Amino acid sequence: MRLILSWILVGGCALSLSAQKYISEKSVVSFFSDASIEDIKAENTKSTSLLDMASQDIAFSIVIADFKFDKKLMQEHFNEKYLESEKYPKSTFAGKVVGFVPGTGGKQNVTVKGRLTIHGVTREVAVPGAMEVAGDKIVANAKFIVTLEDYNVPRPQLLWKNIAEQVEVTVSFTYKPYEK
């Protein structure tokens, strides 16, 4: 009985706060890899994210083909040979923001915990980041390392050892209230 009551309570809270959803209006997801022959960097400005401030759930969706490289051929190889974006077009994240205290101003250090999917492989991750409420906007930043092997992303065996074992991923999102 107590259990049911508590669930009703939780459900009620969630309902009353359901308007507190935020959607990304600007985003930059970039990665950098410091390889032996030349550094590789790419930027994606079309990623989307939804943040539920009531439950502090957060979701990201990143289209692999939207990563732009300086070299077009490298971009094609990235899609065709490494991330296999025709088979796995998106990278996603679904999880929770831990450590954010609503109502306090300024930048807050948080941890985002959840399931990151890259190249069809899903792994539990915990990523340190920062969040800040600015007016009706929310700004979120994070920087973390992705180990390619964890996601079955193959490395070149032949001449071109251009992709390092680990890549540094930087994400930066600005959210606005989401009406729906």
Next chain:
Amino acid sequence: MKNNLWSVALFVSLSVAAQDDLLRQLEAATEPSTQYTIQTFKSTRLVNSQTVESKSQGELEFIFAHRFGLINDGIYELFGLDQAFVRLGLEYGLTDRLGIGFGRNSVDKTMDVYGRYKVLRQSTGVKNMPITLTAFANMAVETAPRNRDLPEPLSFEDRTSYTAQVLVARKFTDKLSLQLMPTLVHKNTVDRTLESNDQWALGAGGRYKVSRSIALTSEYYYRFDVPAASPYFNAFGVGVDIETGGHVFQLVLTNARGLTERAIFTETTGNLAEGDLHFGFNVTRTFQLKKEK
């Protein structure tokens, strides 16, 4: 206690479900897009023939192609390696769809210039297109033999020929791509007992990827309305594509020794029935001259 554990488990699974639900809401809120197929082929060349691929904007491709002599000439000619026919070429992407190129082939000392335009791009999503279609056209001038070596000089027009191709390809799976190549070659001057000015051919070919970096290729060109006296054969070729970063190495076996369209489609001298095959290779190197911004 047990009850609490269950409630924790339930709570965790519920929160995971809620997070996944949020992701679904996000996907629903995201505007659908079009996914264009990339790398139907690894190179702008299949074996001898062009592919639907063009260079991206600002990319310059250097193509170094070689065909050796006939393998069945035996050990005296080191299985053809004593002879070599070469084409050096450059191709540049003016846009992601429009490319221009030129080259010189040692067979008949031929200079060629060409253009290609990707008219249709295979895609899924909002825009659904089952094929990639590229129009290709070139002009080639045979500069050999020299006029001073001829009893009667040949004019520039006499030495000139044109090729027009519609290249239609589909990447069926990430491994298999097939291409059809209706082709028209026009030669300004011909010996009409052996060939006509306008010659039609239909080519078919494809590639199969055996690993991320290696693919097998093959192509065949069937010529229509060939005069009985024609000394030429239908062009055939098989190859292996090996891709390493900015390079593509294509090792080929073909009965054609020419490396310009006119020579490949209408002047192939190797008779497959007698085992006339040339070993050869195409090596391409792509340079990004202009960064996209």
